[in-house]
Amino acid sequence: MSQHPAAGTAVRLRDASIGYGDVPIVSRVDLTVRYGEALAVLGSNGSGKTTLARGLLGLAPVLGGEVELLGAPVGRLRERGRVGYVPQRHTVSGAVPATVREVVAVGRLARLGLFRRLGAADRAAVGEAVAAVGLADRMEEPVASLSGGQQRRVLVARALAAQPELLIMDEPTAGVDAASQDALAAVLARVSATGTTLLVVTHETGPLSGVLTRAVVVDHGRIRYDGPLAGADAAAGPGRHDHCGPPAEPAGTGYRLDQPTVTTGSRGSR
Incomplete structure (x- = not known):
């Protein structure tokens, strides 16, 4: 992962409103995230936290x-691989069978484009990404054979394979067991230590409390709190992490196994 000066800005929102159609879900938000920060975006269902993340991604x-994002207006970043995204989806599933290697290799498309073959450096990046999440021994296994927590990893x-400078994750610990949450926390600690900026949308920070250091609390489309993670719960106030709030935000499309695949050479050479 790339290293950046502490003074650099990875994410900047100025008086930003984000929504769907002409209806704002997030309204007039100001937010600055510096390179290397590990930020939690907290809020109840419907608060606008996922819409905020989707606005950063151009979704x-x-x-x-x-x-x-990374010094460019959203949607105009030329090198798409500089931003990684893990969608709010508990598992990887689809009609097309694929191995762990093949799924993770798709992450290199952001660096390569659709029609280029993986080279040695790309294959190395895929191997490093799989090893980083603790699945090097499952590289050639079908993703469908893995547990839900392993599929999340x-x-x-897949996101790490592009070697992003900014990694955005939506509810990465939801629906997986405690062991998988601990494994993910260890992965993110290593990723953060390399200087990669983390922005994690979540409804509770317990599993990642050793990684995330700053939090913003989104409430009815506004940022109610911005400060150390330790103060976020008190700032949110009683009942703020329940299922109240404005209408539910549209779900993301997520990742599908029928998306473009990557040619890595013959299976015998893997």
Whole structure:
């Protein structure tokens, strides 16, 4: 992963409104995330936290204000591989069977483009990403044979394979067991230590409390709190982490195994 000066800005929102159609879900938000920070985005269901993340990824339109990622307006970043994304999806599933290696190799498309073969450096990046999530011994196994928690780690490896400078994750610990949550926390600690900026959307930070150091609490489309992670629960107030709030945000499309695959050479050479 790339290293960056502490003074650099990875994410900047100025008076930003993000929503769907002409309806803002996030309204007039200001937020700055510096390179190397590990930020939790907290809030109840429907609070706007997922819409905020989707706005950064260009998956929800910016209706007003400014949103910048890695120094470029959202949607205009030329090197897409600089931003990794793990969607809010508990498992990897699909009609097309694929091995762990094949799924993770798809993450290199952001660096290569659709029609280029993986070279030696790309194959090394895929191997490093799989090893980083603790699945090196499962490289050639079908993803469908893995547990839900292991499949979540495959999705993390897919994002890491592009060697991103910014990694955005939506509810990465939801629906997986405690052992898988601990394994993911260890992965993210290593990723953060390399200087990669983390932005993690979650409804509870317990499993990642040793990794995430700063939090913002989104409430009814506004940032209610921005400060150390330790103060987030008190700032949210009683009842703020329940299922109240505005209408539910549209779900993301997530990752599908029928997306483009990558040619890595003959199976015998793997």
